[in-house]
Amino acid sequence: MPNCESIDPLVTPYVDGQIGDADRRAVDEHLLACPPCHSRVAAERAVRELIQTRKPALTACCAPDALHMRCAQQVVWREEAGAAGAPPSPARALLVGPPGELAPLREPRWRVAPFAAAASLVAIVGSAFLYQLTSSSSRAMAAELTADHLKCFAINGVLHTHDDETKVESSMLSGFGWRMHLPEASQADLELVGSRPCLYGEGKIAHIMYQHHGEPVSIFMLPKTARAQEFVQVLGHQAAIWCANNRTFVLVTREPKEEAERMASVVQASLR
Numbered sequence: 001m002p003n004c005e006s007i008d009p010l011v012t013p014y015v016d017g018q019i020g021d022a023d024r025r026a027v028d029e030h031l032l033a034c035p036p037c038h039s040r041v042a043a044e045r046a047v048r049e050l051i052q053t054r055k056p057a058l059t060a061c062c063a064p065d066a067l068h069m070r071c072a073q074q075v076v077w078r079e080e081a082g083a084a085g086a087p088p089s090p091a092r093a094l095l096v097g098p099p100g101e102l103a104p105l106r107e108p109r110w111r112v113a114p115f116a117a118a119a120s121l122v123a124i125v126g127s128a129f130l131y132q133l134t135s136s137s138s139r140a141m142a143a144e145l146t147a148d149h150l151k152c153f154a155i156n157g158v159l160h161t162h163d164d165e166t167k168v169e170s171s172m173l174s175g176f177g178w179r180m181h182l183p184e185a186s187q188a189d190l191e192l193v194g195s196r197p198c199l200y201g202e203g204k205i206a207h208i209m210y211q212h213h214g215e216p217v218s219i220f221m222l223p224k225t226a227r228a229q230e231f232v233q234v235l236g237h238q239a240a241i242w243c244a245n246n247r248t249f250v251l252v253t254r255e256p257k258e259e260a261e262r263m264a265s266v267v268q269a270s271l272r
Helices: 004-016 021-033 035-053 065-082 090-095 114-134 138-159 165-176 257-270
Strands: 191-200 203-212 215-223 230-234 237-244 247-253
Touching: 004 021, 004 035, 021 035, 035 138, 138 191, 138 203, 138 215, 138 230, 138 237, 138 247, 165 191, 165 203, 165 215, 191 215, 230 257, 237 257, 247 257
Parallel strands: none
Antiparallel strands: 191 203, 203 215, 215 247, 230 237, 237 247
């Protein structure tokens, strides 16, 4: 049985259909026994399909140099503000050269997990195009939020941020006007990681991050929206959807459906 390391360089050619029969069979065999690699292939396939579908719009015009410069500066300023005194970040190493100039792209010192990178690309490239679709499709909404779930946990794996309940509840009040109380962690067996706002469509949504026996669990809150209660499986994850007080909640996890339903039930009783 091929291992994940040997499969890694074959995934992109496999998704692109540019792989020999023997290698294709090896990947097929591995994916049947390895859920993480299966999820990674699903993510890369989603990225490829999204880019192919939107290729005309993506290639219609190029962003001006001034916009490239501003984006690079924003990345640097945000990271320096959040990690004063830390070593130069991977994003700075990739984007910034001498003062006021963009450096050539070069190999970073660390490597983000391929699935997380693919999920980030889905979120970055797809958010502008998926908004109209997600307004009517729960599956599309769940796919976009799953991409955000993976992206945010990948970022947290680098920055190692951790917020307590008081800080999270305060940020929900200041950022969304939402007077909420987090569920008792012991009831759902959840360990709080923190929270962050995420972009969604034309606004922002709340993202509360947990771990359950080491597995990432996300709870998203979409303000001023109403959805029917539903359970969706997408990108190798479970998404439990419910609505309360003109807010839509989505719990995202890679754990089995029964466990996801149990956690959602506990959270649903507390968050409104």
